[in-house]
Amino acid sequence: MTPSYVEPGREFRRDTNYLSDRITRDSEQWPVEPGRYRLIAARACPWANRAIIVRGLLGLEDVLSMGLCGPVHDEDSWTFDLDPGGVDPVLGYKRLKEAYLARDPDYSRGITVPAIVDVPTGQVVTNDVPQITRDLFFEWREFHRLDAPDLWPEPVQDEMEVVMERIFEEVNNGVYRCGFAGSQHAYEKAYDRLFAALDWLEERLARRRYLMGDTITEADVRLFTTLARFDAVYHGHFKCNRTKLSEMPVLGAYARDLFQTPGFGDTIVFEQIKQHYYVVHEDINPSGIVPKGPREDWWFEPHDRERL
Ligand SMILES: N[C@@H](CCC(=O)N[C@@H](CS)C(=O)NCC(=O)O)C(=O)O
DSSP states (O other): OOOOOOOTTTTOOOOOOOOBOOTTTTOOSSSSOOTTEEEEEEEEHHHHHHHHHHHHHHTTTTTEEEEEEEEEBBBBBBBOTTSSSGGGGOOOOOHHHHHHHOOOOOOOSOOOOSSSEEEETTTEOOOOHHHHHHHHHHGGGGSSSSOOOOOSSSGGHHHHHHHHIIIIIIIITHHHHHOOOOHHHHHHHHHHHHHHHHHHHHHTTTSSSSSTTTSHHHHHHHHHHHHHTTTIIIIITTOOOSSOGGGGGHHHHHHHHHTTTTTTTTGHHHHHHHHHHHHHOTOOTOOOOOOOOOOGGGGGOOOOOTTT
8 A cells, every 4th residue: 555645634744753863973883984874865855865965065975875766666665776686785775674674673654765874784873864964064074075165154053043944844844734735724824834935035045145145054955955846846746836936036046056056956856856756645646647847947047146
């Protein structure tokens, strides 16, 4: 039986209970160690996309390897169907589930990406989305490339937390709240909240190139992964259709600016993104048909954001 994402009559509720061990410099069990861990992601998933972007921006590719699951999955969740023989070459697994069960044979919650796996034991260490990128920045510093961006600038950290919280609640999760609403009322409430937040961002970004000012931060990474999927998936599949991203002048140009920045657009594969949402969420798209559009050339148009 395929899973159902909509709970009839209810607002969408996200499971944010994670396997929350941390890989840190001074951890006895899970110390930062080059070559020891493997990030498991999927190009389709916005939460995994954050980790892919941050790993790349910080230049951690040589110390933290990455495995990628294919875009579609069944009730047993993510598989390594993109790899030769359908097996992750490092972990030897066909399914990500095997790494979760290696950690806890009774594991009964979501088999989610991103997840970081300890290669020697084959166990998931963490699938804690916000903590993963935070730790890649603060705990793996010794291994960052020399010109790595400062994704958490000290002077704006407090304000950044507030901005990121609102972006998570209203935008990153807001699109899911629209798409998986279990009643007309829940959907309309979710839609209003989402577009109120996008209007706030449209205004905020009219005055500055990036969310926190002149430089790219973690907050931009978190917003980008939702915006990148907006017209391709959320506008139609999740019914977030007051306006397309491409119809919002400021937010659209901001998203294109990031997309054209090395480390952002090059992580996006629209075909996999569309396949994932339109095929996996059978309850809201029973035909499983994946739309052909929208055209992708919009992403490469000039953005004129340098003037800010
Ligand atoms: N559950 C995490 C985010 C990770 C997540 O939901 N990933 C999705 C893909 S976009 C997933 O792996 N879903 C698989 C499943 O639920 O079976 C959160 O709420 O922050």
